[in-house]
């Protein structure tokens with residue numbers, strides 16, 4: 001069950017209108033790494049979570065908070081769109097830079113949204129459910145959640161330099177602080193999952209790996225580039241992070257199977273098959289003789 005509180009989690013009020021920045025701010029609302037993505041991702045992970053208790057609560061608490069961030073950013077965008085010039089003439093009449101303001105607007109904010117935010121990114125591409133992952137494996141999902149918070153924080157940090165508005169900057173500071181908590185929270189949750197014995201690296205740990213192939217390929221870095229610079233990395237020697245192997249560096253990865261030669265395809269699919277040209281020639285020859 002959900003309920004709605006009319007107050008915002010944090011103030012979302014600009015000091016003045018800025019339709020061009022409203023367009024940019026759409027990225028952290030409806031872009032791949034925006035608030036709509038993290039809200040839906042955490043909620044679906046939580047709803048699908050078969051383990052009652054702290055992990056399910058964690059997912060649903062953060063998903064609910066992110067929905068509050070959706071609300072804040074929508075509110076901010078809508079306020080930034082106030083008093084925007086609707087025509088070039090109107091823009092020029094209002095101030096000398098008005099033509100640039102008009103040109104920087106997203107027309108869909110007014111034609112589709114009636115002066116309100118849209119569920120789309122900074123280029124107007126609609127938000128997509130395929131942006132989210134809820135796999136049912138908490139360690140796989142939590143690792144993605146760390147990434148989502150890092151990408152989100154990165155984009156908010158970039159947006160911070162695209163505005164001079166004190167009110168906008170204050171809201172962005174709040175979002176940056178929450179992203180700091182959320183990155184740390186998912187990292188802590190990953191550690192806790194391991195401590196609780198629920199999952200381990202590599203995910204999924206329960207899969208019965210082939211001993212022979214894991215021995216040969218499970219911890220071997222394959223150097224496919226010229227030179228051996230990558231051999232200097234932590235990933236090419238020493239103990240692996242899962243604690244189960246020792247990294248090796250292979251400078252000369254070899255092919256393990258011969259060139260694949262495919263049989264002709266189903267003729268009803270009309271692909272270009274080997275022997276087709278020959279059979280056409282034979283048919284022609286057959287008619288001539």
Ligand SMILES: [Fe+2]
Pocket residue numbers: 035038065066069175178
């Ligand atoms: Fe957020």
